[in-house]
Amino acid sequence: MTTDEQKAIESEIYAFVGQQVYPPTPAADDVNDAMIRQWAEIMGDTNPAYLDKDWAASSSREGTIAPPAMMYVWGQEGFQVTKGRAPNAMSNLVSTFDSYGYTGVLGTNVKQEYFKEVSPGDNITIEMIIDNISERKATGRGTGYFFETLSTFTDQHGEKIGTQRFKVLKFIPQEQPATAAPEGKLDVPSRIASPRGHDNKWWWEACDNGKVLIQRCDNCGALRHPPRPMCGECNSMEWDSIESTLDGEVLSHTEIHHPKIPGYQYPLVCAVIKLAEGTNLVANIVGCSPSEVQIGMKVKGVVEQIDEKTMLPQFYPAQSGRNP
Numbered sequence: 341m342t343t344d345e346q347k348a349i350e351s352e353i354y355a356f357v358g359q360q361v362y363p364p365t366p367a368a369d370d371v372n373d374a375m376i377r378q379w380a381e382i383m384g385d386t387n388p389a390y391l392d393k394d395w396a397a398s399s400s401r402e403g404t405i406a407p408p409a410m411m412y413v414w415g416q417e418g419f420q421v422t423k424g425r426a427p428n429a430m431s432n433l434v435s436t437f438d439s440y441g442y443t444g445v446l447g448t449n450v451k452q453e454y455f456k457e458v459s460p461g462d463n464i465t466i467e468m469i470i471d472n473i474s475e476r477k478a479t480g481r482g483t484g485y486f487f488e489t490l491s492t493f494t495d496q497h498g499e500k501i502g503t504q505r506f507k508v509l510k511f512i513p514q515e516q517p518a519t520a521a522p523e524g525k526l527d528v529p530s531r532i533a534s535p536r537g538h539d540n541k542w543w544w545e546a547c548d549n550g551k552v553l554i555q556r557c558d559n560c561g562a563l564r565h566p567p568r569p570m571c572g573e574c575n576s577m578e579w580d581s582i583e584s585t586l587d588g589e590v591l592s593h594t595e596i597h598h599p600k601i602p603g604y605q606y607p608l609v610c611a612v613i614k615l616a617e618g619t620n621l622v623a624n625i626v627g628c629s630p631s632e633v634q635i636g637m638k639v640k641g642v643v644e645q646i647d648e649k650t651m652l653p654q655f656y657p658a659q660s661g662r663n664p
């Protein structure tokens with residue numbers, strides 16, 4: 341980027357500092373017990389100050405309060421956030437970055453501060469501005485600018501209950517440098533390693549050795565996948581396994597387009613495959629074009645090395661002749 345281009349973008353983006361993204365907007369719902377209960381359940385927070393009316397009544401607050409971290413929840417937009425919204429200062433700022441090639445976006449951090457508690461019946465008003473934009477920075481993701489929005493939350497009396505700062509990096513995505521693969525190694529980036537824990541490590545180790553195993557209950561003989569410690573039929577924790585023939589049928593499938601993840605070859609078809617043994621397996625379908633994949637199609641799996649470290653069953657159309 342030339343100095344002139346840098347001057348041009350900076351004269352545009354810095355004009356956004358201080359602009360309002362949303363005017364002060366009261367939340368559609370007052371602070372209420374139902375949303376607090378659900379939030380606490382999802383977060384696994386059992387604090388009686390949020391949930392137990394009797395306990396809270398006898399506390400110094402004399403009633404329940406909302407978890408401070410819920411501050412942003414009360415005015416949270418629904419799914420329409422993704423479409424059809426009138427442009428505002430933030431979307432205009434993002435478009436400006438995009439027009440100069442700063443198309444990469446990365447949320448980098450959120451910082452909340454709390455000043456006052458709220459209780460059921462209070463109403464929260466939210467206002468957001470673009471608070472600051474950094475100077476141009478070279479980062480590991482590419483050259484770009486950090487911008488920070490500042491949301492301010494007030495109650496129905498106009499008293500400030502908290503603030504939230506959200507920082508975003510807009511950057512010029514770097515082209516991945518083409519690197520030659522070392523001699524005899526696969527010329528593909530590695531996928532994220534499979535998560536191997538106490539209950540599923542054995543399955544991945546068999547896969548490393550070219551086998552797809554299916555867990556079988558020692559007590560009632562029921563098969564199950566993915567691996568887990570207890571039989572869903574009889575609750576027995578005793579089990580062994582059988583090896584799948586990898587004959588299967590497509591139960592459901594989708595083609596994944598974006599974002600393109602390193603280590604995966606595109607086109608990329610992901611399918612739920614019903615194995616002949618009766619259990620289902622999620623895997624990729626290869627060896628045909630995505631448009632040929634159909635529900636009910638017979639497939640045959642082959643455990644293949646798909647990058648430096650990963651063995652995985654790949655499923656081919658059963659007639660493709662790729663069968664082992």
Ligand SMILES: [Zn+2]
Binds near residue numbers: 558574
């Ligand atoms: Zn069982």
